Amino acid sequence: MMLNKWLVYLLLCIGSISYGQNTPNKIPLTEVIISVEKKFSIKFSYAVEDVAAVTIEKPNILFTLQETIAYLNSKTLLNFKALDNRYVTVSVINKTISVCGIVLSNEKKSPLIGASVVVNDIGRKAITNENGKFNLQNIPINATLTISFLGFESRQFSANELFSAQNNCKEIVLSTKKEELNQVLINVYLTPGLQKYLDGSTVLNTKKFGILPGLIEPDILQSIQALPGVESTNESIANINVRGGTNDQNLVLWDNIKMYHSGHFFGLISAYNPNLTNKVIVSKNGTSAEYSEGVSSTINMYTKDLLTNTFSGGGGINLISTDAFLEIPITKKLELHISGRRSITDLYKSPTYTKYFDRSFQDTEINADSDQNNTSSDFYFYDYTAKLLFDLNEKHQFRANIIGINNALDYSESRITNSNETQSKTSTLSQKNIGYGGNWKAQWNSKLSSNFITYFSRYNIDAADYRVETDQRLTEANEVLETGVKLNTHYKTNDNLNFLLGYQFNETGMLNQTTVSAPFYSSTKKDVLLNHALFSEVEYNKNNTYFRVGLRLNYFQKFEKLLVEPRINIRQKLSDQFALKLEGEFKNQSTTQIVDFEDDFLGVEKRRWVLVNDKDIPIATSKQGSFGVEFNKNKLNIEAKGFYKLVDGITASNQGFYNSFQFSNAHGSYTAKGLEFLANKTAHHYSVWVSYTFSTNDYEFDTFAPSTFPNNVDIRHSVSLGFYYNILKNLKIAVGGIWRNGQPYTKPIEGNETIQNGNNTVVNYDLPNKENLNDFMRLDASLNYNFNLSESIKASFTAGVINTTNQDNGINRYYKVNPNDSNDAVQVDNKSLGLTPNISFRVNF
Template identity: 60%
Template sequence: MEKQWNFTIMSQTKFLFIVLSFGLLSFEVYAQDKLPLSDLLAQLETKFDIKFSYSVNDVKQVRVGQPHDSATLVQIINQLNANTNLNFEFLDERYIAVSVNNKNISICGIVYAENLNTPLFGATIAVTNSSNGTVTDVNGKFELKDLSANALVSISYLGFTSQTISAYNLRISNNGCTTIILQEHSQVLNQVFISKFLTTGLQKLIDGSTILNTEKFGILPGLTDPDVLQSIQALPGVESVNESIANINVRGGTNDQNLILWDGIKMYHAGHFFGLISAYNPHLTNSVVVTKNGTSSEYSDGVSSTINMSTKNEIGSELSGGFGANLIHADAFLEIPVIDRLGLHLSGRRSFTDFINSPTYNNYYDRSFQDSKLSTTKNPIDNTGDASEFYFYDYTAKLLYDLNDSHKFRANYIGISNQLEFKEPDQNDTEDNVSKTSILKQENIGFGAHWDAIWNTDFSSSISAFYSRYNVDAIDYNIDRKQQLTQANEVLETGVKIKTNYKFSNHLNFLNGYQFSEIGVLNGTTVNAPSYVTIKKDVLLNHALFSEVEYNNKTTYLRVGVRSNYFQKFARFIIEPRLNFKQKLNSHLALKLQGEFKNQSVNQSIDFEYNFLGIEKRRWVLADDITAPISESKQGSFGLEFHNNNWLIDVEGFYKHVDGITTSNQGFYNNYQFINAKGSHTSKGVELLLNKTERTYSAWLSYTFSTNNYYFQEFNPSKFPHNVDVRHSISMAINVNVLKNLEISIGGIWRSGSPYTKPLKDKETVKDGNTYSVNYDSPNRENLDDFMRFDASLHFQTQIAEKVRAIIRAGVINITNKTNVTNRYFKVNADNLDTTVQVDHNSLGLTPNLSLRINF
């Protein structure tokens, strides 16, 4: 029996070997049927005693079929003219010239989904290294005219593997349009609902989140670069009341309530130049997904929103990159294919504000340092001198290694830094002529690694880990008091996440996972005169399990999940249900319902008393579940979406309640400024978006109405308006392709003024011992004047060599140079202690910018 079993195995093995050998032999013969054109031309020269004249670069990538031995020379030349983008011309009986056919062509295609055999509506069709492109219609069809036959056309659809096809192979012929089949990507169910949303490169996903593709991103009014955190403010419900991306408010929330992820690394620093420029280089940031509600249970923290940035994740076949500069900084990036399965992506950016002035820098400076020691001292910062320096930089590195097609490893590193030095001469130290230097450094570095594995067509897994460190170090000299103030704020976080995806069918996916994080926060303050030292360090461990089911067919999208958080220090469980539901009522109308519970354990404390040179100071503070509780939010929204004939009408009502806020992290300019109390805030409102997109233009108008209120039981009144209680907000813009390579964008913002608190009439100050302070009236009873601003941008690009293009962008913020007050507070009048002085913070004035980029 054993011999028979061995014989059977040997027989089956031999049979399998024969079958495989035959299959490999068949594949080899088929592969050899296509040969390089240069090889064929050499054969023809020998066989027919002729000579071809051609450029090696024109033919080196061309492969053609082997002609039959019986074919004549004329027949072969005719076939080459018909099947390649080359022109073969007889100069005489012996010499043949070969040249590239430069005649522009028209292309068309019909895009289908594999297996489903259904056309893909809204697939993105983009001509590589150009702004030309379109999207497929309801029948999956697309057309483009006046293209170079050598152009490459990228065809992509979220949830499917992209394809790049030569325009020549898509040319319109007697056989009609070319059929393109896209293979489904088994790991992604969340498909694109709106393929061109507001501008090129912005897409709306079916779960209601918005994805920004920076590589394909068009322009928005006022911007000269696809600034990640500036761009998302075009979305309804997302704005910054003081123009700073370090203070983005999502549905009435504060900036520290936004979870910011960069390739899975949690980041604690958002902006350069104190919030006027995003700290994340966009040229290797492939996509940004913004979620306001209905978040996946995979994510915690960020009780207002999740901003998830991802860098390019594929290893290219050849070196590519780019470099450029605007009137603030210069940058460069490279994508390096080291070997077949190993790649390296690098980027770097640095400002030149410490040695070159520009109108843009001067306006940014005036905006950032108004009402600070740098602008009010007798010897203010001199941009042209050596007394002071301000600069920033950031850099990233990513290692990509594909073990095989199913197992991929990625490692990332990011560094962000802002540095300011201010030298002030000591007028009292005349003998040594000493200058005292105040220093402010803000840094955030992060390291992350993850391994993605596809075990079979239905099951995949991912293991990731990250380390993030945020530091603020400040040394502030007070010349008059002979006092040195040293401040430090440090956040260290490490995290590990394990998750699995099981695909039950093409429509149903099951996600499970575990996440562990350790967060340590240090705050320290040292004063030399009088001597004072305080250092506080806290650590918090969090374990979380998450699970969700995602269902998506042509009419229904449903994602239901739950996240269970255990805080080890407090022995406390927090359960967070999540819901995201969308139902198409017909081909044009859909309703959506979203809800979530979320928490976060790290918040920012805003310190006005121990600030730096008069610049507002924000410190990260860890929850202790007593004076600094864990913030918890509950949010729900309901809306309707109408989409027809390239029109999008989106209406959504929302309600959000956040518990566990404190007076210290709200930045009050009133009598509650130095009182530590716990409270909550509630936001509710309606968002409306009208968007019309065509091939040559896109226009939109968004309107948000909301009410935002605080609740602090210890205060009287206990209920009063939120600091960002902006009742009405409108933004509108239009992008137009004036020429094939020229695009302009014009738009504006109008919103009602944010609240502020006035001193009590007839008794503006109060005295406590020898100290006078402002005696404020009821909190946030007054409102600033309405905010209004108009911006414009221009985008031009041109091909300067094969695979090399130049991009010129110009932008102007606040074209009308309107003075907008973004914040108002009062301080005691030094000349009359019974009165106060009003202090206004103004927005940017007319601010031009210009950028030049070279991409290859």
């Protein structure tokens, strides 16, 4: 008997050694039970749900019954007990267990920091620490866990696979997604949740977002302003200037739907709810041939695209708005994601609202001083999204999306006439963007895949302004209708090489309309443009070399015009620390915004979308190149890059000139060139960064005198710095600031401020953009605290302050004729936000 025992133990040891070298295939416990019942003519008594999800290595055929029971007890979390020679009972030792794991990448087995661990069906979540490790307590024994990380294939494990009584955590290796050669280069870029890809694009993962100075939520349009080369001269997300470009030169996509509107509160708050946004990719140069338009940048927003079969959601409130989102599994193959947000400004006017209101409506009819009139205004906004996810099988996925954005303003004014009668006026302003989209992803075989995309986008801005003094009603409308279809086909020859071939068709229609009641006047202009495009590129990534080279052919049917756009993006690693980066692209743009009148849309929104006509409004084209060096060691990342950018086909009407060219019709170009620098040191508890941009940016209009002068957004020097620190495990703080040169402006000629132009008196401007405002300086801070309300409900409190020092910053200056003295010009200064606090409270489950 002793010999048999030692033989059994020897066999177990040999089995364990064999397991360590070549992992055997596990089989369901139910199969083992059936086999043992037949071999020993016994009966197991158990609850089906206790053993249904358990797998085990098959016991050795030499085991006796007692040895088999001992083996089953050692390999499972169940209690096997022989009542007699006929019956064996099976019971659960613990209904819940503790699990742990260490998540690693398949390359160099480096830890994946911030990987997501979700317990399916119950919604418990965790993220990995700086060592890639996670721990979860009190997990149901039959639970399934999904482990995922951006850019990597997700994996699922049963809870008992990750159980270890000795806390010997299982190593979990995630493989890079096969369809994505463009891997993550830097996992933590400025703050957790911000990452950098090999092609140089910046990626925001909102679910893992840490904190940035002044922000109370992961707002990509605010976050990217910490990057070199990205400015907002009037601190508005509706006016982001990338390497000297205007805001309409940024292509904004939400789940492949082209959006024409990006901000609430007329640019101070992002119009895109971040809670269902999975990632956002920002590209300044070297863009994929898949994309055109946006001669300055491409901003791609993607919502969550994987079915989790887990009901989850959350909600929050701050001093401006409240929001909620839900992820609702309908079946195992069908899921619905919805979100909504609405301002509370019409119910409660917080100090934050007052600051935003004064900033947004300064120098407009809404905020104009009037001693004779009584005025009131009511402003609110809302947005909503919905996404239906359907997985037909492992090879075919269908998605359908909708997004809606709305800003609404009602403005009332009353005055008492000389005859003691009260006259009232009501003006309204509505700004909307709604988009519908769908796509079908198909994996035809291991090498060939396709993605068919279709979308519809509609943008409207409508204003009705009733003027009491003249008994005149003015209505203005701007509408954009765009339909798009795109087919992307990917062919992957191996793990290192991928080919893309695609076709895109767009139909864009625009309407601009103005009507006046007395005297009656009406103007309506409609334009439609059809655009066909073929594009192809090859992407390669192996060892120290990454490159993506592509070509896009654009054909404009209306003009019978073909534009050829080459693209290049190369990164060559010289050593473990140093790499060189080369990017270049040609792009075009057929839609643009123009500034028509100083009082467009109640003076609140001064821009209208128009289509090019290849005459007085030509197709804008850009040629851009950049070259830089990167250094990365011990989580210290340093980048230096020189760039040159030429954009041709801009018009005087879309630059918003406040000078002698304000009402001129001409087209020209601008050239931006300079140097960008970024240094970022990250660790588990902190991140510190500084970015600097030096650039020169000049217009060239051949028909103007002078023909060359500084761009409206010619900011020669710009510095951004910040500090993020984990004070405690659940308490974070971020402090940062911005300093840059003041924006250029044009002064009138001293002593001869106005001149007569026909029947009108106008400002007599000096040389354009010869002067600069005082330097812009701002210090921001944020504090975030996370805590658990229960096992499955997480909560967070965030406080943020913009412009903590209440710095008086000018963001624009222009002049107009003094209504009381036509020989004098009045200076008008627009100011930035003063000290502006905000707080938010969020709950997620």
